[in-house]
Amino acid sequence: MADKHAANGQEFDPMAAYREMRDTYMDAWAKTMAEAVKTEVYAKATGTMLDTYLSASSPFREIMEKTMLQTLQQLSMPSRADFISLAERLANVEMKLDDMDAKLDQIEKSVAKRPSAARRRKPAPAAAKEPEGAS
């Protein structure tokens, strides 16, 4: 038990030296990589990779889209484009509803501002109160 503790009473950690070395190495690696990604060479390399991927995958994507569209048509099922068109129309309907909501708010506000409305909102006279003791 005694050999597990260092002189200062802290538990001896055999991995501490390794961790320190690891952290020093990691810090250096992190700094180097952070600088590397800022270079024009990195920007060019990632741009080229992305461009190659898009060019290479484009024919397959087109074939997939065509096949899927034909299959859906034969099955009398709506396509992706149909759903997109429907969703766009729904968003437009929502906007119209929101416009109506705004107009209603305006009308409510202007009605509330009218003196007659303010009078109507006043509490009812004492005569209208429920008589005491009424069941």
Add this chain to the structure above:
Amino acid sequence: MAETAVAEDQFSALAEKLSTFSKAVTTKVPIAQTPKQLVWTLNKAKLYRYIPVLPKAKRHPVPLLMVFALMNRPYVLDLRPGHSFVEFMVSQGYDLYLLDWGSPGPEDKNLKFDDYTLEYMPRAIRKMKAIAEVEEFSMLGWCIGAILTTVYAALRADDGLRNLILLTAPLDFSNKEGITFSKWVDERYFDVDKVLAAMGNMPGEMIDYGARALKPVDNYVLNYLKLWDNLKNPQVVAAWKAMNTWVTDNVPLAGGAFRQLVVDLYRNDRLMRGEWIIRGERVDLSRIRANLLTVIAAEDHITPPCQSEKILSKVSSKDKELFHIAGGHIGIMAGSAAHKITWPHIERWLGPRSK
């Protein structure tokens, strides 16, 4: 025999550590738990009102609307109980609203900053004003949310915006050397139209890769090593899990908005140069008169400080402040020191201006 027992102990400890590590990395934790009410929706956008915890007499009369980035979930503002900006502000008596942009679908690929700032934001703000029964309000914009709020503040300067808080705001794109993203999206290397023709919207995973690749070793290696080294510390594990849940929950960016971000801002710096046209209107930053607080994260590698400083010289606001904080892009608001430095500073600034 004794050596075997020690080896068994070591293997058992390692197995336990691996199990905890694997759980932490793969499980999602409950986040965004401050009670809120959905008060408005339009397409994928939602406006939430946080349920006040103080009586009306003790609350600030001017409501605060939070607008976060388009390509991340806004619940980083309400990460977990005890570590939530939202919870903090509600407890300080703010009538708090959050505009959540949601996740754009293929049908939203043409949405642009024009739509977000002139269709969605005015409608959400109208609703907020109607609910709060006020004419004036405050806005807090973070990251791309800061671009949206700035554009709105310039285009609708007479709409009752009293206070504007910008957090790590990417507004100035003139320093091409200091902004790594500017190099990556340079037209010599990055064909934005080809990308959008293939993908429609910019996928969340690609945006996430872009953000992480700025500091690849930190994000792909050291982040996990930090967790490994602290597996016995439940507080660190809980914080790590919450942040990891947020970081891995990516949202695509609408194609139209992404194109504007690349072409109009990163490549041509049109906002700061006063040349950005949003639905036929020029965004003139000098029209902004609201009280302005700009918060800059000194170690921000996503929005370097050089992107957020110039705005102060462009606006007409008489009351303006630049606040530098040590920390990173997200850390200043969701890190362990946020509740000691950033949140109280924002509250101290906003409180007297919300009377």
